[in-house]
Amino acid sequence: MDTTQRTDQQRSADRRRRELLEAADRVVLRDGPQASMNAIAAEAGITKPILYRHFGDKGGLYAALAQRHTDALLDSLRAALDAPAERRERVESTLETYLAAIEARPQVYRFLMHPAEGGQGGDQGFDVGKHSAPLLRRMGEELAQVIEERLDLGPGSQQLARVWGHGIVGMMHAAGDWWLGERPCSRTELVCSLADLLWGRLAAAGDKVGGPGF
Amino acid sequence: MDTTQRTDQQRSADRRRRELLEAADRVVLRDGPQASMNAIAAEAGITKPILYRHFGDKGGLYAALAQRHTDALLDSLRAALDAPAERRERVESTLETYLAAIEARPQVYRFLMHPAEGGQGGDQGFDVGKHSAPLLRRMGEELAQVIEERLDLGPGSQQLARVWGHGIVGMMHAAGDWWLGERPCSRTELVCSLADLLWGRLAAAGDKVGGPGF
DNA sequence: ACAGGCTTGTTACTTGCGGTAACGCTACTG
DNA sequence: CAGTAGCGTTACCGCAAGTAACAAGCCTGT
The missing domain is CATH 1.10.10 (Arc Repressor Mutant, subunit A)
Known part of the structure; x- marks a missing residue:
């Protein structure tokens, strides 16, 4: 044979x-x-x-390339996310993992977030929603799953978890991207600030007295 | 003369x-x-x-084009952000404004988030951090300013505000992008879920009982 | 009134990319 | 030894960005 x-x-x-x-x-x-x-x-x-x-075609190559890195990063993130620890600690460690990854290899990160797209050939009938990096989508879904699995969110939990998953991933991504460009603080500080945000410090903060016109 | x-x-x-x-x-x-x-x-x-x-060059044209739309959107957002209302209400109305905008004209939105970049000409020495859409950066900075102006965050407030500004904008963007693609719920529901997230419901939620291995 | 210079517009070109067609080479199978 | 299947090449097409080089119109200075 x-x-x-x-x-x-x-x-x-x-x-x-x-x-x-x-x-x-x-x-x-x-x-x-x-x-x-x-x-x-x-x-x-x-x-x-x-x-x-x-x-x-080029898209195929880039997709294959992206999948390798995406898989690798997602593995690290899953590890941090699934660790047996307090919730806040898990969140911080996940943020830390992500930020460390993009800090260590910014070119890879940039590539993952901004794939192919070029090319003048033929069909380009891609709708909005497809353009965003698949990595972000996958991270969002993954996180949503963990949230829904672990947290008791009452009715409508699945949808809420998905919104939060994508929202949190986006927060992490945007903050990380900005931080990587300006480096205004240490990684640890950034992680802490973001965790604080997720922990409701925005809602808890008091209004500023003597503010403009208030 | x-x-x-x-x-x-x-x-x-x-x-x-x-x-x-x-x-x-x-x-x-x-x-x-x-x-x-x-x-x-x-x-x-x-x-x-x-x-x-x-x-x-093409980049110049696209930049000029992007600035027009960016300015317009930022104006709407500023209006929602500066309205005289409760904080939660302001946050929700700002989210609503943004989502309504991207829903109404997805092509514009897509363009703003994913500018030029093509072309094979000469220098491409752009560092990470520049690639992200200027719109996101500007929104982040704007929001940071409002946060720092209005909220009493204690020491390190400026840096905290900037992290939060970019983080929240990223959250809004990623969630909106995902939502626009899948339309899993109404705009109002999405707004409410995101506001809940910012209001600390993630931290407040209880662990799920009978969860896997817990 | 006519020479010079400005902006506005053109055609025709170069360069470099994504993608493909048509052709060699090697090696294994009957 | 013939045939065929995969790996590899050169040479080409189409197309888009970007650039001369040239042709008007219009306003100004003398």
Whole structure:
């Protein structure tokens, strides 16, 4: 039979694919998300058509690339989220994990948040909602699941959990992005401030006396 | 003197610029953010080089375009944020305003959040932090200012306000983006859920009894 | 009234990218 | 040894960004 042979070939193809992805990774890390297919092919020591045979088009390559990193990051986050500890501690440790990741490899982070999109070819009938980085969506869903699993939110808990999941992820992301650009404080301070926000300090704060016109 | 003449010319140039921006607006609204310069020029009834003379490059045009919409949206938000009402009410009305805006004109919203970036020309030495939509940054800063102005946050209030500003804006954005794609609930419900989140319901919720392994 | 310079517009070009077609090479199978 | 399946190449197409280089109109100075 040719099953063993097929397997051999597939294994070889998979190895190739992984090599290509690693080369692409290096280039994207160096040149940002607008790295050209030519550059990636050159880095891998081959030429364009091979890339296209493996990944279809640029979007395919970028999707494959993104999934690797997304999976890795999500694994870390799940670990922090599922740790046996107090809620506040878990939240802080999750925030910390995320921020440490984007701090350590900003190029990767940037790529994940701002995928492909380019290209002038043919159909572009993408609706709003698809453009946002899949990483954010996945994180939001994941967090929603954990929230709904662990917390007693009364009626409508599932929807509430999803809103919160996406909302919290967005908060983390935006704050992290801003922080990464300006570095106005330490990571720990940022984590604490965000946790405070989630813990209702916004609602609890008093009005400022002597404020303008108040 | 030629000052009056200069003024005349400038006025004419400004009018032209506005016309061009409106044409670009129409095209972007129709074709999304990857509208070609050729298409925009055609819509305006002229040819490419004029666009380049007015806006430098595609990024310039897109920046000018984005600023118009950003300014408009920020004005609405400021109004909701500065209304004389209870804090919770103000927060909800601001969320409502933002969500209504992105719901009414998703193409504009999509464009604002995902500007230019394309093009293969020359320098691309942009650091992380610049890529995020300027709209988000501006909203974050604006909100931070209002927070710091109105709330008594104790020591370190300025930094705290900025973290919260960007965090809350990110929450709003991510939740809105997700909501716009899936429409899992009404706008009002979404607003209420988000406000609840900001009001500390996450911290206040009880652990689920009989949960997995707990 | 005519030479110079400004802005406004054009056509025609270059460069560089995503994507593809058509062709070699190797190696394994009958 | 013929055939065929995969890996790889060169050479090309289409298209978009961006750029000369050139052609009017209009206003000004002498």
